[in-house]
Amino acid sequence: MPSPVPPAIEARGLTKHYGRHTVVQDVSFTLAAGETLVLLGPSGCGKTTLLRMLNRLVEPDTGAVYIQGQDVRSQAAPALRRGIGYVIQQVGLLPHYTVGDNIAVVPRLLGHPAAQVAARTEALLARLHLPPERYAAQYPHQLSGGQQQRVGLARALAADPPIILLDEPFGALDPITRASVRRDFRELEELRRKTVVLVTHDVTEAFELADRIMLLDAGKVQQLGTPRELLFQPANDFVRQFFEAEQLALQLRTLQVCDVMADAVFNHESLSIPNYKSDSNTISPIASIQDAIALLSTADATVSGSTAPALVWVTPLPEQPETGPVPFSLPTLMTAFGRTIQRLRTS
Numbered sequence: 001m002p003s004p005v006p007p008a009i010e011a012r013g014l015t016k017h018y019g020r021h022t023v024v025q026d027v028s029f030t031l032a033a034g035e036t037l038v039l040l041g042p043s044g045c046g047k048t049t050l051l052r053m054l055n056r057l058v059e060p061d062t063g064a065v066y067i068q069g070q071d072v073r074s075q076a077a078p079a080l081r082r083g084i085g086y087v088i089q090q091v092g093l094l095p096h097y098t099v100g101d102n103i104a105v106v107p108r109l110l111g112h113p114a115a116q117v118a119a120r121t122e123a124l125l126a127r128l129h130l131p132p133e134r135y136a137a138q139y140p141h142q143l144s145g146g147q148q149q150r151v152g153l154a155r156a157l158a159a160d161p162p163i164i165l166l167d168e169p170f171g172a173l174d175p176i177t178r179a180s181v182r183r184d185f186r187e188l189e190e191l192r193r194k195t196v197v198l199v200t201h202d203v204t205e206a207f208e209l210a211d212r213i214m215l216l217d218a219g220k221v222q223q224l225g226t227p228r229e230l231l232f233q234p235a236n237d238f239v240r241q242f243f244e245a246e247q248l249a250l251q252l253r254t255l256q257v258c259d260v261m262a263d264a265v266f267n268h269e270s271l272s273i274p275n276y277k278s279d280s281n282t283i284s285p286i287a288s289i290q291d292a293i294a295l296l297s298t299a300d301a302t303v304s305g306s307t308a309p310a311l312v313w314v315t316p317l318p319e320q321p322e323t324g325p326v327p328f329s330l331p332t333l334m335t336a337f338g339r340t341i342q343r344l345r346t347s
């Protein structure tokens with residue numbers, strides 16, 4: 001029998017004290033290859049300390065970390081770190097190196113061929129919207145904060161490590177730049193294949209990027225689960241209260257149209273439903289409720305002379321092609337959403 005694939009990262013009983021303070025307390029988790037885990041929690045709860053234990057920038061007092069099944073203490077810390085991408089809020093680019101040289105540092109240390117390093121550097125800059133012919137020869141101080149953060153990301157990806165650790169990578173940016181760097185980050189195809197651990201205290205960011213979220217308070221795990229589990233099955237009052245202020249926005253972003261279909265009552269549309277046409281507004285069943293509302297708010301009631309409300313047509317799930325597109329108006333969608341929330345809260 002083939003031996004089972006070890007997890008990309010496994011933390012067992014990690015504990016760290018500073019003086020009399022226990023800043024990380026008995027934290028364990030297992031991450032499969034390709035998963036994104038977000039460490040979330042209030043300032044000082046131990047997120048950065050926990051992240052830095054994964055690449056041995058901090059040594060735990062007790063507990064152990066295994067990367068691809070291997071105890072991290074069995075490798076020299078510098079060699080371990082060269083194999084794990086690391087991005088921090090302060091970026092930490094080398095000021096006297098050009099952008100291109102900053103990105104090439106780790107692959108050169110690892111002895112990658114020069115031509116390969118140059119091609120990789122150019123490709124990463126282009127993918128992160130920094131045309132290499134303009135930016136590769138510039139120095140970090142000539143770039144904006146958002147551009148520097150993109151270079152930091154390119155540097156972490158340069159040697160194509162299977163694991164990337166990110167500590168508040170968008171934290172120093174203004175809200176607009178932050179949203180745009182985050183979008184580039186989300187759309188980077190190669191990140192989807194990587195195992196990512198990301199620290200943030202921004203709830204929206206956590207929900208946007210995480211496969212699973214670990215919510216910490218005072219060094220202890222309050223809940224580890226999918227965004228949906230934390231939102232609809234909070235483990236305790238801390239978890240419930242942590243998301244309370246942004247609850248509606250998170251629900252609109254987390255629930256998909258297919259989640260509310262079963263709770264829909266179609267009497268609003270029954271007044272007069274036009275036939276589905278190829279140029280009708282359509283939306284995927286896995287789109288978020290937020291995206292469906294955005295589309296409905298711009299959709300016209302195009303049926304002249306009728307009392308029909310504006311509609312979007314939800315395309316069928318691949319496993320149910322026979323159902324055909326289903327029309328949704330805003331009132332129907334919102335009523336279904338409300339019912340679904342009630343159902344999930346009581347289930």
Ligand SMILES: Nc1ncnc2c1ncn2[C@@H]1O[C@H](COP(=O)(O)OP(=O)(O)OP(=O)(O)O)[C@@H](O)[C@H]1O
Nearest residue numbers: 018023041042043044045046047048049050199201
């Ligand atoms: N080297 C250190 N020496 C002493 N105390 C430390 C050290 N590093 C961190 N701490 C303390 O450990 C606690 C956790 O710090 P940590 O930076 O891990 O929290 P965090 O959740 O990342 O916070 P933030 O979101 O504000 O960055 C804090 O109380 C901090 O003061």
